[in-house]
């Protein structure tokens with residue numbers, strides 16, 4: 001779906017932020033992780049056409065991103081920003097969510113239907129007439145998710161969706177991601193919450209200093225202790241616990257831990 005070849009980018013002459021990135025994305029849900037400043041947000045901004053590469057190419061559905069207009073890209077790839085205040089500018093919740101669909105020339109009736117469907121998904125459909133700025137931070141983040149979901153793009157990228165979410169909010173985001181996966185969309189997220197990565201994403205890519213350090217099935221990535229250390233990334237809590245207890249296999253979730261514990265005999 002997305003092919004990235006030999007991609008490099010710098011904001012200024014002194015520092016190269018991304019260098020020689022080669023990646024292909026299929027429909028597997030994918031987490032992009034790595035320490036602050038590793039280049040994750042820059043990569044997704046390049047995919048979304050918000051920045052122009054210095055070198056290399058990004059192809060989405062075989063078409064070069066550099067040859068596409070912002071409107072064409074908006075129909076294919078949605079990006080939910082980390083900070084909701086970067087995204088909110090209408091006076092009611094409904095108008096906010098209809099803005100994107102109308103902007104990509106959906107007719108008004110369809111835009112409204114898509115907006116309400118997306119607001120139901122994030123459970124804000126009882127707040128259609130509210131001013132978005134009166135919502136809590138967690139609700140604003142959900143509103144921004146709805147605004148992108150309503151555009152019905154094939155690819156949806158989240159930047160730190162779980163920040164400012166309590167347990168209930170995280171559970172809602174988990175369900176939204178699952179619903180998008182069920183619709184066969186490519187869901188990608190930039191995230192620092194490793195427990196959430198382990199529980200929800202099939203593939204994980206680790207960025208370090210503007211390059212891809214690790215890329216593979218999430219379980220395989222979290223089994224690479226030494227390389228994770230290089231990228232200053234910690235494995236999920238349950239993975240570390242199982243490892244310290246001497247489990248042979250890499251454990252990703254509490255359910256797996258419980259199931260494996262039944263057959264586990266501690267080292268003598």
Ligand SMILES: Nc1ncnc2c1ncn2[C@@H]1O[C@H](COP(=O)(O)OP(=O)(O)OP(=O)(O)O)[C@@H](O)[C@H]1O
Pocket residue numbers: 011012017034035036037038039040041042043
């Ligand atoms: N607009 C900008 N102008 C100049 N430098 C920038 C700009 N945006 C980001 N950078 C720098 O580029 C590097 C990569 O930033 P980027 O936001 O892509 O990292 P990140 O991996 O997403 O980090 P985080 O996890 O903190 O969001 C950092 O050194 C950052 O300071």
